[in-house]
Each structure stands twice: as structure tokens, then as C-alpha cells.
Amino acid sequence: xxxxxxxxxxxIEGAVQxxxxxxxxxxxxxxFGVMRVVNVAHGEFYMIGAVxxxxxxxxVGGHPAVGFIAAxxxxxxxxxxxAALCDFLILRRVDYDPESTxxxxxxxxYIIQQTTLMTYGPDARPIEPPFNERIALPWVQYGENxxxxxxxxxxxTTTYKLFxxxxxxxxxxxxxxxxxxxxxxxxxxxxxxxxxxxxxxGVNVDRVYALVFGAGAALAALAAVLIAPIQQxxxxxxxxxxxxxxxxxxxxxxxxxxxxxxAAVLIGMSDGVxxxxxxxxxxxxxxxxxxxxxLIFRPQGIFGKRxx
Amino acid sequence: MMPKGKNxxxxxxxxxxxxxxxxxxxxxxxxxxxxxxxxxxxxxxKIGFQVHRTGIGAAYGRWYDRTTTAAVAKINDAxxxxxxxxxxxxxDDGTDxxxxxxxxxxxxxxxxxxxxxxxxxxxxxxxxxxxxxxLKLPYFVVSEGHHVASGALNRYTxxxxxxxxxxxxxxxxxxxxxxxxxxxxxxxxxxxFGHDHRDFFSAAIEAQGGEVVAKIAIPPxxxxxxxYFPKIPASTEVVYHVMVGPAVLTFVKEMGEFFGPSAPxxxxxxxxxxxxxxxxxGLQFLEGSYFWEGFPRYAQPNQTEFDKAYRTAVGVxxxxxxxxxxxxxxxxxxxxxxxxxxxxxxxxMEASGYQGPADRxxxxxxxxxxxxxxxxxxxxxxxxxFNGKTHQTFGLQxxxxxxxxxxxxxxxxxxEDGLYEDEVDYTTKSF
Numbered sequence: 147x148x149x150x151x152x153x154x155x156x157x158i159e160g161a162v163q164x165x166x167x168x169x170x171x172x173x174x175x176x177x178f179g180v181m182r183v184v185n186v187a188h189g190e191f192y193m194i195g196a197v198x199x200x201x202x203x204x205x206v207g208g209h210p211a212v213g214f215i216a217a218x219x220x221x222x223x224x225x226x227x228x229a230a231l232c233d234f235l236i237l238r239r240v241d242y243d244p245e246s247t248x249x250x251x252x253x254x255x256y257i258i259q260q261t262t263l264m265t266y267g268p269d270a271r272p273i274e275p276p277f278n279e280r281i282a283l284p285w286v287q288y289g290e291n292x293x294x295x296x297x298x299x300x301x302x303t304t305t306y307k308l309f310x311x312x313x314x315x316x317x318x319x320x321x322x323x324x325x326x327x328x329x330x331x332x333x334x335x336x337x338x339x340x341x342x343x344x345x346x347x348g349v350n351v352d353r354v355y356a357l358v359f360g361a362g363a364a365l366a367a368l369a370a371v372l373i374a375p376i377q378q379x380x381x382x383x384x385x386x387x388x389x390x391x392x393x394x395x396x397x398x399x400x401x402x403x404x405x406x407x408x409a410a411v412l413i414g415m416s417d418g419v420x421x422x423x424x425x426x427x428x429x430x431x432x433x434x435x436x437x438x439x440x441l442i443f444r445p446q447g448i449f450g451k452r453x454x
Numbered sequence: 455m456m457p458k459g460k461n462x463x464x465x466x467x468x469x470x471x472x473x474x475x476x477x478x479x480x481x482x483x484x485x486x487x488x489x490x491x492x493x494x495x496x497x498x499x500k501i502g503f504q505v506h507r508t509g510i511g512a513a514y515g516r517w518y519d520r521t522t523t524a525a526v527a528k529i530n531d532a533x534x535x536x537x538x539x540x541x542x543x544x545x546d547d548g549t550d551x552x553x554x555x556x557x558x559x560x561x562x563x564x565x566x567x568x569x570x571x572x573x574x575x576x577x578x579x580x581x582x583x584x585x586x587x588x589l590k591l592p593y594f595v596v597s598e599g600h601h602v603a604s605g606a607l608n609r610y611t612x613x614x615x616x617x618x619x620x621x622x623x624x625x626x627x628x629x630x631x632x633x634x635x636x637x638x639x640x641x642x643x644x645x646x647f648g649h650d651h652r653d654f655f656s657a658a659i660e661a662q663g664g665e666v667v668a669k670i671a672i673p674p675x676x677x678x679x680x681x682y683f684p685k686i687p688a689s690t691e692v693v694y695h696v697m698v699g700p701a702v703l704t705f706v707k708e709m710g711e712f713f714g715p716s717a718p719x720x721x722x723x724x725x726x727x728x729x730x731x732x733x734x735x736g737l738q739f740l741e742g743s744y745f746w747e748g749f750p751r752y753a754q755p756n757q758t759e760f761d762k763a764y765r766t767a768v769g770v771x772x773x774x775x776x777x778x779x780x781x782x783x784x785x786x787x788x789x790x791x792x793x794x795x796x797x798x799x800x801x802x803m804e805a806s807g808y809q810g811p812a813d814r815x816x817x818x819x820x821x822x823x824x825x826x827x828x829x830x831x832x833x834x835x836x837x838x839x840f841n842g843k844t845h846q847t848f849g850l851q852x853x854x855x856x857x858x859x860x861x862x863x864x865x866x867x868x869x870e871d872g873l874y875e876d877e878v879d880y881t882t883k884s885f
Contacts, residue, residue, distance in 0.1 A: 268512030272734065300712050377701065
């Protein structure tokens with residue numbers, strides 16, 4: 147394949163990955179930013195989202211789009227409610243102590259994963275996309291009549307992949323709008339800056355924490371519903387997104403939503419491009435080394451503020 | 455109990471004690487003494503079944519389990535082995551080599567199994583076989599890997615019920631070169647099984663005057679594949695694909711999306727679509743493409759009575775899906791290996807007069823002595839020839855074409871097409 151089409155194809159694949167990664171990582175970042183909880187089970191809420199999407203879309207008959215839209219609404223709600231319950235039952239009991247919450251969420255990871263294995267089973271199950279047309283992309287080359295359009299072999303994408311990119315951008319704008327422009331966003335930011343002062347002003351910080359933990363999980367689930375028609379739902383699918391989300395959040399700066407999005411685009415795109423031109427293993431190596439360098443030279447992340 | 459000296463000496467001597475102990479030990483192992491008592495017992499023969507219940511091999515594990523259960527029920531109904539019923543002790547290996555070795559250990563030490571059986575994924579075989587050798591536990595694998603016949607394993611590991619990749623690709627290569635094209639791009643999973651494909655198919659297609667123009671290795675845990683396809687050179691005449699793991703459907707679907715309407719010839723190993731419905735949305739582009747099948751998934755017009763009986767016993771319909779759930783597609787091209795292997799174990803135990811773990815070496819020698827296995831209810835997939843020196847069986851391969859959303863058999867290789875020179879003689883290795 148020629149270099150130009152190859153690069154564009156790699157960029158499209160990278161953009162799909164970046165879009166999904168950004169949503170997932172923003173969820174992780176939000177939880178850390180507000181609650182200072184490192185949620186190791188984040189990838190499992192992502193997985194739950196995909197599994198619920200399968201379940202909802204197969205229970206709802208009719209056109210695939212009906213099931214998909216139902217999944218888009220229900221899966222994040224259920225995953226979010228489950229996460230809020232986990233917050234109430236577990237994280238609150240250990241007083242959000244950093245070490246304890248890490249251990250507790252590791253436990254949650256295994257509980258969710260194994261429960262899924264016992265109920266949903268070990269198979270990967272496909273979810274039908276609401277629409278999925280292949281689009282052949284054109285390219286230009288010098289022919290006998292000068293520059294002319296042609297359709298290179300293998301150069302195309304699908305409408306659904308483009309939809310995932312657009313949908314993720316819209317959702318991220320929505321998250322930003324909620325955080326920056328609404329009263330809920332203000333309360334969140336207040337709880338993040340100084341929980342004691344927020345409490346003094348009458349904010350029910352416990353409820354805020356449950357809400358944030360639920361919202362973080364819901365974002366991961368939402369990302370999974372978007373990607374599931376491309377990748378299927380499987381009980382082990384939470385591992386990679388968790389690792390990549392951590393990479394993104396560390397590079398972007400823990401707790402910085404803007405930094406997370408920028409880092410997700412950086413990592414997702416470079417992963418797509420490097421995977422295609424070299425190898426997926428090299429892409430992971432480079433991403434992990436980037437994390438190491440960020441931790442050494444700029445531990446607060448690219449966009450993070452240094453904590454005194 | 456400590457025996458006194460047997461001779462006229464009343465003194466306890468070390469030599470006297472040793473001779474008595476030795477005689478006692480000889481008596482216990484001599485055939486016909488304790489053996490008689492055991493032959494009367496109806497104690498079940500315990501077969502440790504290493505099964506991929508979870509992990510990337512789960513779909514295979516589910517069907518290996520059903521096939522094994524069906525074969526055991528059939529054998530037990532017909533009187534078992536040497537009058538003793540088979541008891542299956544199933545343990546999940548998580549499709550993980552480390553756990554595989556632990557499972558083998560559990561069979562030998564905790565469950566006191568007579569033998570171990572059933573593994574598919576080649577990296578699990580590689581991880582488990584050395585432990586089986588150390589524990590002197592006969593280990594019958596149903597894996598397709600070339601690891602057994604290559605000499606990499608040990609005398610306790612045998613693969614009598616399913617052919618290996620080297621034999622399969624050697625038998626298929628002439629068909630690919632003659633009918634589809636000579637410039638081949640290979641896409642394969644990046645572990646032992648895939649490497650067998652890479653190495654042996656490359657050699658086999660070159661022997662046919664063809665060449666492999668690109669080799670694309672994909673990790674078996676990969677979930678997204680579009681990024682690999684641009685590495686397929688445009689000069690490719692045939693794409694040869696073999697993939698495993700939970701994401702095989704995604705793999706094939708994305709391949710179709712990549713090629714669009716201008717796909718080259720496609721030759722796949724059915725592994726890429728085992729347990730997947732060939733009429734799934736997004737797979738329409740496979741129409742007209744070819745697949746290797748270990749055993750045709752769809753009942754063919756010339757179906758044998760053996761296939762019919764086997765299909766019924768396992769609970770598979772004419773489309774290769776479960777009779778109770780048409781969406782639950784079987785791993786038909788592989789799971790017959792469990793059925794046939796169990797019948798070979800039965801034949802081996804009967805030929806060697808197997809009584810218990812002390813006779814394990816005799817069992818292996820009896821299986822090593824086997825050769826021709828005619829097509830029968832015990833061998834529904836077709837006739838086989840077992841090579842006792844390499845511990846590997848040889849048999850027929852099937853090539854099917856996707857026509858009207860089903861796999862129709864277009865070519866059956868001969869047993870001779872898959873034969874190759876011995877690379878090892880396990881019979882010269884000590885027990």
C-alpha cells in the first residue's frame with residue numbers, strides 16, 4: 147500500500163482508538179481528580195458496558211439500531227448504578243484511604259470479572275452495529291492525464307467507525323460542558339479543591355463521591371458500548387483499556403480532564419500509526435516508556451498542577 | 455513390618471532384609487498377583503481431562519467437553535474399558551500454559567488419574583508436557599501442533615487422534631497452488647501453533663513453485679485487526695489466514711471490510727471461524743472462499759454413517775450447530791479428535807491389559823504399536839495411520855468452499871499427501 151493511503155488508514159484506526167480511550171480515561175481521571183481514588187476496576191466497568199450492550203441489544207428485538215440505542219442509554223446507567231453501589235458499600239467503609247481503595251478496587255476487578263465469567267460465559271459475543279457500510283476512500287496519483295483520482299486497494303473505512311469518532315467527540319464536549327458550565331460541575335470542582343470547605347458550605351460530599359464514582363464507570367461503559375459492535379463483548383476485554391487509561395491519565399496529569407483528552411489523542415493516534423507501520427508491541431513499548439519519562443521529568447503530568 | 459532373616463541365621467542382617475523386601479516388591483509388581491484382584495474390581499478408570507473452560511480457548515473447550523462426554527457415555531454403555539467404566543476428571547486450565555502444568559500435577563497427585571487427555575492450544579501443551587513426563591503420566595493431546603512429531607516433547611506425550619499442522623499444510627499446499635494462486639500472504643497467530651503454519655506452509659508452497667510474499671503475525675489476544683491488513687502486499691494472489699481466540703469473528707469481518715469488493719482469493723483454516731456462524735452479519739464476502747476443515751462442519755451429500763452416528767451422539771445438527779441451540783456453532787473440525795483419542799486409549803488399554811498406574815508404560819507401548827485405523831464408528835473423521843515412533847497420527851484433510859452460506863466439500867486429500875519423514879523416534883527414549 148502507498149504511503150499516503152497507508153498513513154490515512156492508520157490515522158483513522160488511531161482516531162477510533164483515541165476516541166474510545168479518551169472517554170474511558172476521562173472517567174478514570176474524573177474519579178481520581180475528585181475522590182483521589184485510583185480505580186483499578188475501571189476496565190471492568192468498561193467490560194460490563196460491552197456485556198450489557200450485548201444483553202440489551204439481543205433482548206430488544208427488531209432493527210439493530212433499536213437495540214443499540216437502548217444499550218447506549220441503559221448500559222451506562224446500570225454500570226454507573228453498580229459503581230455507585232460499590233462506592234457506598236466498599237470505598238466509603240475504608241474512608242477513601244488511598245492504599246485501601248487500591249486493594250479494594252483490585253478485589254472489585256476480580257469479583258466483576260469472575261461474576262461475568264460465571265453468568266455471561268467465556269465467549270466473545272458479537273453486537274450488530276446499527277449501520278455499517280464500507281466506504282472506499284479515493285486517493286490521487288499522477289497518471290497519463292496528470293493528477294487523477296483512484297480508489298487504492300484496501301483503502302477504506304466504515305460508516306460505523308466514523309460514527310464512533312464523532313460520537314465520542316460530542317460526548318466529551320458534553321462532559322466538559324457539565325463540568326465547566328453547570329451547578330453539578332461547580333459542586334464537583336468544589337469537592338475536588340477542598341472537600342472540608344465544600345462540606346462547610348452544605349455540599350453532601352458523600353453523595354458527590356457516589357455520583358462521581360458512578361459517572362466515571364458510566365463513561366467507561368459508554369465507551370465500551372461504542373466499541374463493542376467493532377470488537378465484540380468478552381469478559382477479559384477490560385485489561386487493555388485499563389492499562390491504556392492509566393498511561394493516558396499519567397501522561398495527561400492525574401485529575402486533569404483536558405490533559406487526559408490530549409494524552410488520549412496522542413497515545414491513541416500514535417498507537418494506531420506505530421502499530422500499522424511497525425508493530426503493536428512497539429507501540430505499547432513506546433507508550434510505556436513515555437510514561438516512565440513523564441514520571442521522571444514531569445511527575446504531575448503534562449497538564450497537571452504540581453501538588454505542594 | 456520388619457521381617458527377620460529368612461535363613462537359619464536368627465540374626466537380622468541387612469542383606470536378608472533387603473532380599474525379603476525385594477521379593478515382596480517383586481511380588482506386588484509381578485503381573486497376575488495383585489493384578490488379579492484389581493481385574494475383578496470395577497473401579498473406574500480415571501482420565502484427567504485438561505479442558506480450556508475459560509480463557510481464549512473457551513469455545514473449543516466447551517465442545518471438547520461435549521464430545522468427550524458423548525464418547526465416554528458411549529464407551530461406558532458398551533461395557534467400558536476392560537469391564538471398567540471411564541470416569542472423567544475435568545479441570546480448567548484457563549488456556550494458560552502455567553495453569554496447564556498445575557492441572558497435570560493435580561491429575562497425577564491429587565486425583566490419582568490413570569492418564570491425562572484433551573489439550574488443544576499448543577502453548578498449553580508445551581507448558582504441560584514436561585510435567586507429564588516428569589510425573590510419568592501418559593498425556594494424550596488433541597492439539598494439531600507439530601510439537602509432538604517434532605521431537606520437542608517426551609515419550610509420555612502422544613497425539614493419536616488428530617493430524618498435525620505440518621501434515622495438514624503439506625497436504626493442502628498443492629490444491630492452493632493449483633487452484634487459487636502462487637503468491638501467498640500468510641496471516642497467523644503469533645505463538646507455537648501459528649509458527650507451525652508459517653514455517654511448514656512456506657516450505658510446502660515453495661515445493662509447489664509458489665512463494666509466500668508476506669508473513670503477518672498477530673498476537674492471539676488481539677481484538678482489533680484492521681491495523682495489520684495494510685501489510686498485505688497488493689501483489690498477493692491468495693490470502694492464507696488462520697486465527698484463534700475469542701476475536702476470530704472480528705478478524706474475519708475486518709478483513710472483509712478492508713478488501714471491500716476487490717479481495718484476492720482467500721484460503722482460510724476453519725480455525726478462523728470455529729464456533730462462529732458462517733452466515734454472521736459481515737461475513738458475506740467469504741462467499742466463494744475456501745477453508746481447510748479437519749472434518750466438514752456441514753453434513754455433506756455423501757455423509758458416512760459414521761459421521762451421522764457421531765453427529766447424533768455429540769448433539770450436532772446438519773449445519774454443525776448444537777441441536778438445542780442453532781446459534782451455538784461447534785468446533786467440528788477439531789473436536790472429533792477427542793472422540794477418536796478416547797477410543798484409541800480404550801484400544802491401547804485393552805491391548806496392554808491395563809490395570810492401573812503401574813501399567814502406564816505398557817499402555818504407551820501398546821499405543822506405539824498401533825498403525826492403521828480404518829474409518830469406523832471409532833474413527834468417524836476418516837482412516838488414519840498412527841506413527842508409533844513420532845507419536846503422531848496421519849489422516850485425511852478436507853477443503854470446502856463457501857457456497858450459498860454453507861461449506862461444501864470440494865476436495866479430500868489422500869493420507870499419503872500428508873506423510874513426511876520421521877523427525878524423532880520416541881520409542882528409543884526411556885520411560
